[in-house]
Amino acid sequence: xxxxxxxxxxxxxxxxxNSTLRCNFSDSVNNLQWFHQNxxxxxxxxxxxxxxxxQNGRLSATTVATERYSLLYISSSxxxxxxxxxxAVEHSGNNDMRFGAGTRLTVKP
Amino acid sequence: xxxxxxxxxxxxCKSGTSVKIECRSLDFQATTMFWYRQFPKQSLMLMATxxxxxxxxxxxxxxxxxxxxxxxxxTLSTLTVTSAHPxxxxxxxxxxxxxxxxEQYFGPGTRLTVT
Numbered sequence: 001x002x003x004x005x006x007x008x009x010x011x012x013x014x015x016x017x018n019s020t021l022r023c024n025f026s027d028s029v030n031n032l033q034w035f036h037q038n039x040x041x042x043x044x045x046x047x048x049x050x051x052x053x054x055q056n057g058r059l060s061a062t063t064v065a066t067e068r069y070s071l072l073y074i075s076s077s078x079x080x081x082x083x084x085x086x087x088a089v090e091h092s093g094n095n096d097m098r099f100g101a102g103t104r105l106t107v108k109p
Numbered sequence: 110x111x112x113x114x115x116x117x118x119x120x121x122c123k124s125g126t127s128v129k130i131e132c133r134s135l136d137f138q139a140t141t142m143f144w145y146r147q148f149p150k151q152s153l154m155l156m157a158t159x160x161x162x163x164x165x166x167x168x169x170x171x172x173x174x175x176x177x178x179x180x181x182x183x184t185l186s187t188l189t190v191t192s193a194h195p196x197x198x199x200x201x202x203x204x205x206x207x208x209x210x211x212e213q214y215f216g217p218g219t220r221l222t223v224t
Contacts, residue, residue, distance in 0.1 A: 031212070033213065040217070041147075041218040042215075042218065043202070045212065086153070088153075088213075095143070095213070096158060097155070098155065101151075101152045
């Protein structure tokens with residue numbers, strides 16, 4: 001099956017810093033999404049981005065499908081950005097999403 | 110965005126009993142829904158695909174007789190954990206795509222604790 005690797009596994013930032021999270025995948029994908037899992041476990045949809053670049057406030061994402069990676073940028077980080085960020089891809093054509101291991105972000109005040 | 114709900118949010122049951130978890134798409138129809146399991150500090154692992162009008166398909170290593178899935182309607186899928194044991198304690202999350210190949214939305218999850 002498709003492999004999804006996220007880096008770094010853990011990231012500690014000072015409030016106000018910028019960061020880049022990476023997601024590598026081993027095969028072509030039909031769908032790629034970035035999620036933020038809040039402390040209660042809810043997955044918050046950040047981006048639906050099988051290709052191209054999108055921006056939403058302080059967050060932006062870029063997927064280069066031909067090179068099989070996606071990047072999530074967080075600018076001017078805030079303590080509320082803390083949590084786990086997941087990249088998930090769909091490869092099979094059956095809509096089943098496969099998740100990376102996640103990046104645990106801690107933003108300190 | 111689309112809304113997916115789960116019920117209950119959390120449940121505690123005794124070892125050997127069965128527990129049913131519901132997943133509903135509130136504002137769209139879903140012919141397919143997905144069930145995931147997440148252990149503490151780990152990622153989400155796909156357990157099975159719930160198909161309206163046909164049998165569920167299970168990932169390798171997931172016991173179909175233990176995790177019964179029923180796609181009762183175009184807006185409801187249920188996961189029943191039968192004869193639950195402490196090792197089944199986990200966070201169970203469902204998802205559904207409003208349309209094939211579309212962005213997926215996830216339910217808030219159900220935290221199961223088996224004592």
